[in-house]
Amino acid sequence: xxxxxxxxxxxxxxxxxxxxxxxxxxxxxxxxxxxxxxxxxxxxxxxxxxxxxxxxxxxxxxxxxxxxxxxxxxxxxxxxxxxxxxxxxxxxxxxxxxxxxxxxxxxxxxxxxxxxxxxxxxxxxxxxxxxxxxxxxxxxxxxxxxxxxxxxxxxxxxxxxxxxxxxxxxxxxxxxxxxxxxxxxxxxxxxxxxxxxxxxxxxxxxxxxxxxxxxxxxxxxxxxxxxxxxxxxxxxxxxxxxxxxxxxxxxxxxxxxxxxxxxxxxxxxxxxxxxxxxxxxxxxxxxxxxxxxxxxxxxxxxxxxxxxxxxxxxxxxxxxxxxxxxxxxxxxxxxxxxxxxxxxxxxxxxxxxxxxxxxxxxxxxxxxxxxxxxxxxxxxxxxxxxxxxxxxxxxxxxxxxxxxxxxxxxxxxxxxxxxxxxxxxxxxxxxxxxxxxxxxxxxxxxxxxxxxxxxxxxxxxxxxxxxxxxxxxxxxxxxxxxxxxxxxxxxxxxxxxxxxxxxxxxxxxxxxxxxxxxxxxxxxxxxxxxxxxxxxxxxxxxxxxxxxxxxxxxxxxxxxxxxxxxxxxxxxxxxxxxxxxxxxxxxxxxxxxxxxxxxxxxxxxxxxxxxxxxxxxxxxxxxxxxxxxxxxxxxxxxxxxxxxxxxxxxxxxxxxxxxxxxx
Amino acid sequence: xxxxxxxxxxxxxxxxxxxxxxxxxxxxxxxxxxxxxxxxxxxxxxxxxxxxxxxxxxxxxxxxxxxxxxxxxxxxxxxxxxxxxxxxxxxxxxxxxxxxxxxxxxxxxxxxxxxxxxxxxxxxxxxxxxxxxxxxxxxxxxxxxxxxxxxxxxxxxxxxxxxxxxxxxxxxxxxxxxxxxxxxxxxxxxxxxx
Numbered sequence: 001x002x003x004x005x006x007x008x009x010x011x012x013x014x015x016x017x018x019x020x021x022x023x024x025x026x027x028x029x030x031x032x033x034x035x036x037x038x039x040x041x042x043x044x045x046x047x048x049x050x051x052x053x054x055x056x057x058x059x060x061x062x063x064x065x066x067x068x069x070x071x072x073x074x075x076x077x078x079x080x081x082x083x084x085x086x087x088x089x090x091x092x093x094x095x096x097x098x099x100x101x102x103x104x105x106x107x108x109x110x111x112x113x114x115x116x117x118x119x120x121x122x123x124x125x126x127x128x129x130x131x132x133x134x135x136x137x138x139x140x141x142x143x144x145x146x147x148x149x150x151x152x153x154x155x156x157x158x159x160x161x162x163x164x165x166x167x168x169x170x171x172x173x174x175x176x177x178x179x180x181x182x183x184x185x186x187x188x189x190x191x192x193x194x195x196x197x198x199x200x201x202x203x204x205x206x207x208x209x210x211x212x213x214x215x216x217x218x219x220x221x222x223x224x225x226x227x228x229x230x231x232x233x234x235x236x237x238x239x240x241x242x243x244x245x246x247x248x249x250x251x252x253x254x255x256x257x258x259x260x261x262x263x264x265x266x267x268x269x270x271x272x273x274x275x276x277x278x279x280x281x282x283x284x285x286x287x288x289x290x291x292x293x294x295x296x297x298x299x300x301x302x303x304x305x306x307x308x309x310x311x312x313x314x315x316x317x318x319x320x321x322x323x324x325x326x327x328x329x330x331x332x333x334x335x336x337x338x339x340x341x342x343x344x345x346x347x348x349x350x351x352x353x354x355x356x357x358x359x360x361x362x363x364x365x366x367x368x369x370x371x372x373x374x375x376x377x378x379x380x381x382x383x384x385x386x387x388x389x390x391x392x393x394x395x396x397x398x399x400x401x402x403x404x405x406x407x408x409x410x411x412x413x414x415x416x417x418x419x420x421x422x423x424x425x426x427x428x429x430x431x432x433x434x435x436x437x438x439x440x441x442x443x444x445x446x447x448x449x450x451x452x453x454x455x456x457x458x459x460x461x462x463x464x465x466x467x468x469x470x471x472x473x474x475x476x477x478x479x480x481x482x483x484x485x486x487x488x489x490x491x492x493x494x495x496x497x498x499x500x501x502x503x504x505x506x507x508x509x510x511x512x513x514x515x516x517x518x519x520x521x522x523x524x525x526x527x528x529x530x531x532x533x534x535x536x537x538x539x540x541x542x543x544x545x546x547x548x549x550x551x552x553x554x555x556x557x558x559x560x561x562x563x564x565x566x567x568x569x570x571x572x573x574x575x576x577x578x579x580x581x582x583x584x585x586x587x588x589x590x591x592x593x594x595x596x597x598x599x600x601x602x603x604x605x606x607x608x609x610x611x612x613x614x615x616x617x618x619x620x621x622x623x624x625x626x627x628x629x630x631x632x633x634x635x636x637x638x639x640x641x642x643x644x645x646x647x648x649x650x651x652x653x654x655x656x657x658x659x660x661x662x663x
Numbered sequence: 664x665x666x667x668x669x670x671x672x673x674x675x676x677x678x679x680x681x682x683x684x685x686x687x688x689x690x691x692x693x694x695x696x697x698x699x700x701x702x703x704x705x706x707x708x709x710x711x712x713x714x715x716x717x718x719x720x721x722x723x724x725x726x727x728x729x730x731x732x733x734x735x736x737x738x739x740x741x742x743x744x745x746x747x748x749x750x751x752x753x754x755x756x757x758x759x760x761x762x763x764x765x766x767x768x769x770x771x772x773x774x775x776x777x778x779x780x781x782x783x784x785x786x787x788x789x790x791x792x793x794x795x796x797x798x799x800x801x802x803x804x805x806x807x808x809x810x811x812x813x814x815x816x817x818x819x820x821x822x823x824x825x826x827x828x829x830x831x832x833x834x835x836x837x838x839x840x841x842x843x844x845x846x847x848x849x850x851x852x853x854x855x856x857x
Contacts (some may be wrong), residue, residue, distance in 0.1 A: 449688060
């Protein structure tokens with residue numbers, strides 16, 4: 001027979017003002033199994049806790065019910081106290097007679113009766129409680145950061161500086177990401193490369209960071225603290241140890257007419273190339289699709305001329321498997337292809353370009369050395385039209401969301417143009433100017449008020465060519481929607497920000513949720529913005545939503561702190577409120593029949609298949625097993641299980657039914 | 664269809680001249696409409712005050728013309744409610760003043776505003792001549808210009824006996840300095856047009 005103690009809290013007047021606590025105490029004493037019941041003004045106070053602790057010892061209690069506030073408030077307090085009194089903390093339960101009773105009902109007999117019922121529930125539950133121990137999971141204190149843009153760089157540096165090793169995996173030949181392509185950055189007009197390259201070098205030199213460029217994550221197994229990452233190092237066809245980055249190979253390579261990705265196709269590169277002069281690592285890579293040797297079996301000019309004999313045509317991809325404890329996703333974004341918008345003439349007219357191309361045109365390291373020369377004939381454009389929301393906020397052909405960064409970069413572009421071309425005119429067509437950020441609106445106003453950029457509120461319907469000149473046909477809604485035609489020398493489209501092409505695939509590989517636009521989903525939009533719903537996987541930067549640099553860096557540091565916090569613990573301790581599959585003596589072994597409906601239902605991928613073998617190693621039965629590291633105790637599998645083989649520790653079917661049957 | 668924003672480089676736009684002559688930058692206006700919302704004369708206007716600024720912002724002859732020919736610039740009573748409330752401190756009354764002078768110079772003032780134009784001229788002429796307003800002189804010129812000889816005649820005796828309608832210009836006016844102001848304004852205008 002149980003020896004249960006019931007402790008009823010007045011919570012000052014919060015409970016006692018509405019509920020007749022003396023009556024509850026008296027009723028509790030009549031409940032079967034209850035040997036002690038007492039009420040007190042504040043159970044959570046020191047004297048209240050001492051009262052509970054002493055009673056456990058004196059009355060030899062084996063279960064405790066505290067009737068007070070929400071368990072969210074004080075369950076840890078009372079469980080700790082119960083443990084100090086000498087019983088298992090999971091044999092202390094709380095009856096919430098405040099939020100669920102006194103705060104939501106009028107004073108009266110019915111309210112007191114409800115409080116008594118709530119106490120009875122917990123008495124029936126605590127009778128069936130089993131001692132539980134917290135789950136301990138070891139942690140591999142090494143992080144995997146996916147993506148080597150500014151988000152990944154920041155996260156990797158912060159984690160490494162906190163003392164943990166980091167594997168930084170980047171799929172392109174150099175780290176740096178989009179930020180390395182930018183000319184200047186809003187709202188301060190800092191040169192992008194000037195502020196980025198020191199960080200890139202720091203990453204390369206950091207003793208705790210291992211850089212995997214030209215590499216991809218193939219597979220991720222395991223769970224928080226215990227992931228196994230399979231990384232494919234694509235063959236650069238270069239011995240990185242021998243190569244000293246002298247650049248002779250790319251000068252001598254006979255194939256030179258390949259559109260340069262880094263310059264957005266505004267210049268050409270060779271088939272063996274370093275993406276840009278400040279690349280980290282400064283080692284070339286052979287582009288197999290364009291290399292003459294791989295196409296015809298002849299050439300090998302680079303191999304012949306390489307002074308360090310570093311070319312390795314027979315080099316193969318390498319697969320490496322690493323144990324990591326946490327993952328930061330920092331895979332970034334892409335800009336939307338504007339092919340859907342034939343009305344803007346992108347692809348048809350050479351002088352209709354997108355924002356990234358403009359960045360390269362304006363960049364001192366770009367194909368024009370920062371001189372404003374239009375792609376078609378290299379002339380300086382005298383009138384440039386910028387079209388904002390080219391794809392954003394367009395449900396039909398683009399994306400319905402606001403891409404967030406375009407208002408600012410368009411203002412920056414127009415400003416840079418006005419600075420570079422004196423006497424030139426930049427005109428911006430916009431729907432709204434969204435410049436929310438520190439010094440952002442001031443920046444946009446500066447473009448208008450000081451640099452003379454013309455803003456026209458309205459969308460552009462068409463860009464066409466007339467007599468060799470581009471004509472932009474739009475509307476000025478601030479003049480009563482008056483149609484407008486501008487003869488322009490160049491048109492720049494502020495294309496929408498989109499998730500990477502492989503975002504969905506990657507999310508599925510990692511079991512990370514994503515939104516309808518394939519951006520990775522955060523665990524809570526406000527309170528857990530850098531965590532995913534998969535424990536141990538964190539988010540940084542524009543892979544989650546369109547973001548600018550300051551936000552990306554802030555989020556990357558946030559994700560890094562989450563990783564560092566995880567790694568600061570000797571091992572993971574988790575509440576033992578998890579599902580378990582029953583085990584029976586042979587020949588049953590388990591009531592589980594191996595249908596694995598639970599596996600399909602589990603939102604956390606916590607169900608594994610387990611083979612029960614005899615001593616000869618023959619498989620006798622395949623049953624479900626719950627991975628205690630992944631299970632979040634939601635109970636979905638319990639309700640799915642057809643043979644009632646799964647139960648939730650601490651909230652077993654038996655307990656829940658007993659609670660219900662008590663009234 | 665307008666040729667938006669293509670002010671011919673030969674003549675500076677009205678916006679550019681307004682900035683030079685009146686130190687008012689129409690680019691500062693972000694078209695929030697607060698001026699129009701609070702303007703006591705807005706109901707009498709054909710183009711809302713904020714729209715007058717927008718017409719100047721485009722720096723297009725067609726739009727400038729619309730501003731100059733508007734009734735609004737003559738309906739503005741210069742109460743300065745707009746500039747008091749403007750978040751960007753755009754001095755709209757100054758802009759209106761500039762537009763009135765320009766409309767007169769180009770002889771495009773709105774015909775529905777003939778009486779206002781007459782009053783405007785009579786007022787400024789009186790100030791220029793006497794160094795400050797000479798009420799009787801101004802009334803005389805206004806009546807000559809409009810032909811409304813007997814309008815408001817009834818209140819003249821009361822005004823006269825209260826000393827509001829002197830027979831001679833007020834003494835003590837800094838005639839020469841005021842005349843200088845007019846001369847300077849004309850010079851600035853001439854200079855900025857080049």
